[in-house]
Amino acid sequence: xxxxxxxxxxxxxxxxxxxxxxxxxxxxxxxxxxxxxxxxxxxxxxxxxxxxxxxxxxxxxxxxxxxxxxxxxxxxxxxxxxxxxxxxxxxxxxxxxxxxxxxxxxxxxxxxxx
Amino acid sequence: xxxxxxxxxxxxxxxxxxxxxxxxxxxxxxxxxxxxxxxxxxxxxxxxxxxxxxxxxxxxxxxxxxxxxxxxxxxxxxxxxxxxxxxxxxxxxxxxxxxxxxxxxxxxx
Numbered sequence: 001x002x003x004x005x006x007x008x009x010x011x012x013x014x015x016x017x018x019x020x021x022x023x024x025x026x027x028x029x030x031x032x033x034x035x036x037x038x039x040x041x042x043x044x045x046x047x048x049x050x051x052x053x054x055x056x057x058x059x060x061x062x063x064x065x066x067x068x069x070x071x072x073x074x075x076x077x078x079x080x081x082x083x084x085x086x087x088x089x090x091x092x093x094x095x096x097x098x099x100x101x102x103x104x105x106x107x108x109x110x111x112x113x114x
Numbered sequence: 115x116x117x118x119x120x121x122x123x124x125x126x127x128x129x130x131x132x133x134x135x136x137x138x139x140x141x142x143x144x145x146x147x148x149x150x151x152x153x154x155x156x157x158x159x160x161x162x163x164x165x166x167x168x169x170x171x172x173x174x175x176x177x178x179x180x181x182x183x184x185x186x187x188x189x190x191x192x193x194x195x196x197x198x199x200x201x202x203x204x205x206x207x208x209x210x211x212x213x214x215x216x217x218x219x220x221x222x223x
Binding site for chain 2: 104
C-alpha cells in the first residue's frame with residue numbers, strides 16, 4: 001500500500017484568494033487523482049494527473065479554476081483559484097495501487113471559504 | 115454519463131449481517147469497487163468485482179450482476195468499528211472512479 005500525505009490538512013480562506021494543496025506519496029506512482037467531497041456527500045473526480053503530461057479534467061472542472069502540477073512520480077499539487085464559498089469542501093488526492101482496481105487516498109484537505 | 119444509487123442510511127446491531135445495495139447506470143465499465151470511509155478519514159478500499167458473482171474478503175463480501183446493473187456489499191459479524199460510510203464506485207477505465215451516493219452504516223450495541 002502507499003502512504004499519502006496532504007498539506008495543509010485544513011484551511012480557512014477569504015473569497016477571491018487561491019490555495020495550493022500538496023500531495024506527497026511514499027513511492028513512485030503512475031497516476032494521481034484529485035477528488036472533491038462536500039461534507040456528508042460523495043466523492044467527485046476533478047482531474048487525473050500523470051507525470052510529464054497535462055492533467056485531464058472531468059466535466060465541470062476547468063484548468064483555470066483548478067490548475068494541477070505533477071512534477072515527478074511522487075508529488076502533485078492542486079490549486080483552487082479565485083475561491084468562493086461554493087469551493088468549501090474536502091479535497092482528496094489518490095494514487096493507483098499495485099492492482100488496477102485499488103486506489104489509495106490521502107487524508108484530505110478541509111477547505112472553508114468565507 | 116454514469117450514476118450510482120445507494121440507500122442513504124442503514125442501521126444494524128453488533129454481530130448481525132447487513133447488505134448495502136448499489137444500483138447503477140452506465141454505458142460501460144470495468145468493475146465495481148467498494149470503499150469504506152470513517153468520519154474525518156480517508157476512503158479505504160474494501161473489495162472489487164470485475165466479473166459477475168461473489169467476492170469474499172474476510173467478513174466482507176461483494177456481489178455484482180451486470181445484467182441487473184446491481185451490486186451489493188455484505189458485511190458479516192458486524193462490529194462497532196464498522197460504523198462508517200460505504201461507497202460503491204464504477205471503474206470506468208484508466209482507473210477513473212465514479213462514486214455512488216454513499217451509505218452511512220450505524221452499528222449499535
